[in-house]
Amino acid sequence: MITLGATHLEAMRAHGHRDYPYECCGLLIGRFLEYGRKAVSEIYPISNAREEQSKRNRFLIRPEELLRGERHARKRGLDVVGFYHSHPDAPAVPSQYDLEHAWPTYSYIVVSVLKGVVRDLRSWEMKTDRSGFDEEEILSGDSNYARHNYYSYSVAPICE
Amino acid sequence: MPVTIIIPTALRQYANDRAEMEVEAQTVAEALDRLTTEHSGLRLHLYNEQNRLRNFVNVYLNDEDIRHAAGHATPVKDGDTIMIVPSIAGGDFH
Numbered sequence: 001m002i003t004l005g006a007t008h009l010e011a012m013r014a015h016g017h018r019d020y021p022y023e024c025c026g027l028l029i030g031r032f033l034e035y036g037r038k039a040v041s042e043i044y045p046i047s048n049a050r051e052e053q054s055k056r057n058r059f060l061i062r063p064e065e066l067l068r069g070e071r072h073a074r075k076r077g078l079d080v081v082g083f084y085h086s087h088p089d090a091p092a093v094p095s096q097y098d099l100e101h102a103w104p105t106y107s108y109i110v111v112s113v114l115k116g117v118v119r120d121l122r123s124w125e126m127k128t129d130r131s132g133f134d135e136e137e138i139l140s141g142d143s144n145y146a147r148h149n150y151y152s153y154s155v156a157p158i159c160e
Numbered sequence: 161m162p163v164t165i166i167i168p169t170a171l172r173q174y175a176n177d178r179a180e181m182e183v184e185a186q187t188v189a190e191a192l193d194r195l196t197t198e199h200s201g202l203r204l205h206l207y208n209e210q211n212r213l214r215n216f217v218n219v220y221l222n223d224e225d226i227r228h229a230a231g232h233a234t235p236v237k238d239g240d241t242i243m244i245v246p247s248i249a250g251g252d253f254h
Contacts, residue, residue, distance in 0.1 A: 023251060032169075058251035063218040063225075066248060079169055083248050090252035098250035101216050104205060105170040108250070130204060
């Protein structure tokens with residue numbers, strides 16, 4: 001489970017909308033809690049480091065950018081607890097490419113932006129054997145956000 | 161005095177929740193091999209099926225990317241610090 005404020009959700013949606021048709025990305029800064037739960041305190045946008053022709057379907061956060069974010073978090077007694085990125089004109093479901101590049105422990109929030117309009121936002125955590133992702137419940141003060149069905153991918157996810 | 165390896169937050173659960181580990185080694189490759197021998201759960205996340213470091217795993221020796229030195233053959237000396245730093249990448253289905 002990951003806990004976010006309504007303003008955090010709105011910041012990620014706005015970033016996805018603003019960068020469309022390119023993928024946006026950023027860090028989730030907060031705290032690791034007991035039983036694998038996380039609480040987000042801050043959304044930390046990062047400029048997508050992929051080359052221009054690849055930004056529509058790829059994102060990259062360079063190690064030096066991650067280190068900068070980690071220093072920012074540590075100064076506040078916090079950690080990087082995950083990442084977010086958008087899928088322009090694709091569902092908020094991790095791709096095979098996401099799986100191949102994922103790290104355990106972190107949350108991966110995916111924002112679906114269809115024709116420039118944010119349609120969905122879901123959070124995922126990679127299975128420890130790297131075989132797929134489990135969807136993570138989002139707990140938020142945003143009363144507009146509610147999802148009751150959570151998914152687990154034991155193999156590469158299929159495009160909806 | 162051995163070499164210190166800083167373990168990234170995401171992988172600490174595979175290293176008994178340790179943030180760092182000291183190993184005796186002559187090269188970066190040897191240091192990482194010692195680390196993943198002692199904590200075998202790390203290996204799946206650091207190395208691919210061809211036993212090569214995954215391409216989103218970056219290794220720094222005393223703040224310098226080893227790709228700018230001799231790669232995994234980069235020699236290490238007592239007191240050095242090796243840091244494992246992720247690149248975060250992904251993308252959609254297209």
